[in-house]
């Protein structure tokens with residue numbers, strides 16, 4: 401590999417890297433990725449993995465796309481950077497804004513660029529607050545998120561995230577944030593309840609929360625179409641329709657966090673399209689640029705823009721924006737990325753290959769003693785591991801069962817993700833997977849799950 405440090409020096413230096421877990425490095429050794437092509441990633445020791453996680457739900461078009469590299473190269477030579485404040489802008493971000501709105505559901509009308517999903521969700525919170533201030537409703541500021549949600553880690557987005565590890569010792573969440581009961585058809589929906597009735601129940605809980613807080617204090621509700629880090633949890637049938645009816649009734653904005661679901665992952669352009677959500681604000685990141693360069697977007701609809709435009713011409717008073725908002729090289733990467741999605745019909749491929757992945761997983765490990773559920777849509781699949789399939793009893797989390805399957809995956813040269821607080825293996829491969837890639841991923845997952853099940857049998861952890 402082309403780098404200056406010897407392998408062992410690199411392993412040690414890796415411990416200084418502030419963004420990675422030192423505990424994990426010490427326990428498992430560092431895993432340093434060196435290069436990638438198509439759906440495969442190779443580490444510094446030459447292990448070539450099938451990336452069943454697309455980096456981090458991210459690299460939708462796969463690796464090594466020359467079109468993106470060339471577009472970025474050309475933009476870097478032409479105009480590597482200029483800010484986008486006041487009257488300034490740049491060509492690729494204007495073209496990208498246009499493209500994003502062509503992709504977005506009807507009624508979305510303006511794009512505000514950022515760098516990552518977290519800062520985009522902070523922007524969204526400020527947009528809700530700004531909008532309601534302009535409307536003369538300064539008290540309508542609470543944002544309702546859902547139990548176990550993940551929306552990022554900045555002060556605002558980290559507050560929308562509803563997992564203890566992201567709050568503890570940070571004095572989060574912010575006082576304006578509330579949480580309602582989440583979707584969970586595997587663990588929460590009563591077995592004898594239909595999906596539409598479960599949807600009604602959850603929307604009813606949301607309504608109760610809005611009423612107890614006072615609708616005049618609730619500004620927005622945020623949800624992912626399919627909850628990702630919270631457990632790969634698709635909504636029950638009719639969920640978003642029931643929820644939207646409640647939001648409409650109390651003049652509460654809908655924020656769809658499409659950071660994972662957007663740009664084809666569910667086999668539709670956006671999760672909002674897939675589930676018939678009518679978002680007022682959409683959060684986009686990850687698949688927007690397939691991670692080649694950092695880029696996010698907050699996309700607002702006509703309803704919000706009408707207020708902003710009328711009361712604050714050109715948003716001149718919206719005191720918000722980052723140095724790197726609408727970065728020209730990132731925008732060029734995103735444009736080339738979306739053109740690949742279009743040209744190769746990768747959204748259609750995600751629907752087809754995703755369905756195949758789910759079916760083949762069910763066929764091969766559906767009756768494994770430790771597999772409780774195989775769920776998801778398109779290229780967003782979750783595998784819930786359980787101690788008892790009948791009772792759905794979970795393993796003690798200290799066993800790190802999903803982590804063991806993931807570690808076996810390294811041996812079997814596949815990459816899958818584990819999630820916090822839940823024994824779920826998450827799969828989100830590039831949308832460019834072929835049938836052969838799907839079979840290889842399924843084989844690797846099966847070998848890894850079987851190995852852990854066999855070890856647990858030997859240790860009498862399962863019957």
Ligand code: PMP
Nearest residue numbers: 516517518550551552657659660
């Ligand atoms: N929203 C969702 C749904 C996410 O999955 C993530 C990241 N995994 C974020 C927001 C935050 O994005 P970032 O890590 O780019 O800040």
